[in-house]
Amino acid sequence: TYPNLFRPLTLGAITLPNRIIMGSMHIGLEETPGGFDRLAAFYRERVVGGTGLIVTGGVSPNDEGRLTPGAAMLTSDDDIADHRVITDAVHDAGGRIVLQILHAGRYGAHPDIVAPSPLPAPISPITPRELGEADIERTIDDFAHTAALACAAGYDGVEIMGSEGYLINEFAAPHTNHRADAWGGDAQRRARFPVEIVRRVRAALGEERMLIYRLSMLDLVPDGSTLDEVVDLALRVEAAGASMINTGIGWHEARIPTIASSVPRAAFSWVTHRLMGAVSIPLIATNRINTPESAEAVLAEGCADMVSLARPFLADPAFIAKAAAGTPERINTCIGCNQACLDHTFAGKVASCLVNPRAGHETELIISPTTAPRRIAVVGSGPAGLSCATTAASRGHDVTLFEADTRIGGQLNVALQVPGKSEFRETLRYFGVRIAETGVTVRLGERVDAASLAAQGFDEIVLATGVLPRRPVIDGLDHPSVVGYLDVLRDRVPVGRRVAILGAGGIGFDVAEFLTSDTEEDPADVAGFLSHWGVDAEYRRPGGLTVAVEAPAKRSVVMLQRSGGKLGAGLGKTTGWIHRTELARRGVRMVPGAEYRRIDDAGLHLGLEGEPVTIEVDTIVLCTGQDPARDLHVELIGLGIDAHLIGGADIAAELDAKRAIDQGTRLAARL
Ligand code: FMN
Known part of the structure; x- marks a missing residue:
């Protein structure tokens, strides 16, 4: 049913059974006591489910490169035994696995972070130390050392994390590389650090093992790389010994959604397409490819040679087996919510999956046949x-x-x-x-x-x-202007042009988005998504940024909450900013610290810092809890x-x- 998806791919001595790789996910078990056994079970279940090639979560090549103070590293012979548990489990089940080497650069959440230039990231309070020449040489050797250890631990190769705004990406882009020495300046010198890493890692791996380079194809930050620079770096990376190039889309600090539910499926495969034909090694497209149909389409349209699916393998370990059997309707589909995966990661918890709570808990949440049916x-x-x-x-x-x-x-x-x-x-x-x-x-x-x-x-x-739904106690609550969130979202009652939303939890935000957006919006409209967020679909500008197209909001909305502080503070770490940005662009006013006093024909009467204020509205929507x-x-x-x-x-x-x-x-x- 999926002729492209199940076409084997040969890389030297290795033949991969299909065109899907399980993308890198650091799920937090790497640092959990007993976590390697649990990781082994997590990966093993995915191999049993048909996955041919897995990339591990990012592991640091040295102390400075850690994402968090206790984050996993592979830096000494003592670490090998742990990793053996994983590689043995995967190989016994007939799969392959490569280790991702990730140096966090200025995104590390600890005081010892380093970068090409001493510029703090907008998402971090810490200014990184500028790497000196000797530091750079040592860091490159650290990558090679970790690669050698990965071989000793039985990995089938490594992926070098060169995207998402981490250290290697910081060297490649003028946004973060302000150096005037041999490691900064023009594109060739900015490419030197990544290319040197690939060259030395290839030497450490030998000829046979896989070396995947995760290349930032679209930085989505100001002063990001141009398309020409990305193509040029890809060519150099290929010449230095990479066996495949995996795509990375958008830095963590980019203010454009790249993996949220609202991102159309495969919305960025056109970017990988721009590199097809320029290099001769296989290219991997990524981001929000969550069904076999969408994966097949990416391949059939010639956008890439392979596709990477990460979260879809949290949602369903047997994704590939179900696709291969021609039963895609049986797949538990990733909805891109991030609520149990990335949001957990940022909260220091083990990543799991909203639709599949067994993810990351394979050894503990066991669902076995009952001996006493009831x-x-x-x-x-x-x-x-x-x-x-x-x-x-x-x-x-x-x-x-x-x-x-x-x-x-x-x-x-x-x-x-x-x-x-x-x-x-x-x-x-x-x-x-x-x-x-x-x-x-x-x-x-x-x-x-x-x-x-x-x-x-x-x-x-x-x-x-x-x-x-909970009804608050407010004078005039039975006024005809008052409706509940179910009336609006489920029963589609008429809502006026001027709206007040009481309550700013997840439901309040949902209602605000619903009332200000065009409900006929097509979730598969990639061009509309790109222009809405200001992504240059022609990729003519550095970083792929352009001016976002503003659509007039359908209504004038004010959101209110009783408590003080920022509205939406309880929304997910990885998606809350998207909702706040979206609503700000639609002119939604956010009012904390509101005392709801009365509702009548004149509108909603409030107390704000003790002062009476009346908001003239046609409709008041209650999102005041349940x-x-x-x-x-x-x-x-x-x-x-x-x-x-x-x-x-x-x-x-x-x-x-x-x-x-x-x-x-x-x-x-x-x-
Ligand atoms: N990407 C990396 O390159 N290295 C990582 O360590 C890494 N950790 C991740 C952890 C979690 C919990 C998630 C959800 C994603 C992580 N990613 C990491 C990003 C994924 O590899 C992938 O690019 C992203 O999830 C989009 O693809 P998807 O829509 O198929 O999930």
């Missing part, structure tokens, strides 16, 4: 109920899933109305397929009550009954029947699909 009722088919029901049924339990609505999904159906969140459709599709596969009995349109549950004699009852929906629980307790509470029915603080799926899966694993 009859289980699950009430509510939001993410908590769906994950619990399908997981329990997959173990051999007899599961009935009750849903009051006429379709499954609960709040997922609401979430996917929000611009940039349409990928949730895939999660619904996946659970729908899982229901059929695992044999869950679904009773749609049935608001089951306690007596009926009791009469059916279930062995276990799980309540995933979700949440009820409470667990537990009526059924209370009824059951009345009948002396115990039940498990999961998802929003357990904790309603935010609508949190990550927590819901994790909790539903974990409960089902032990029922």
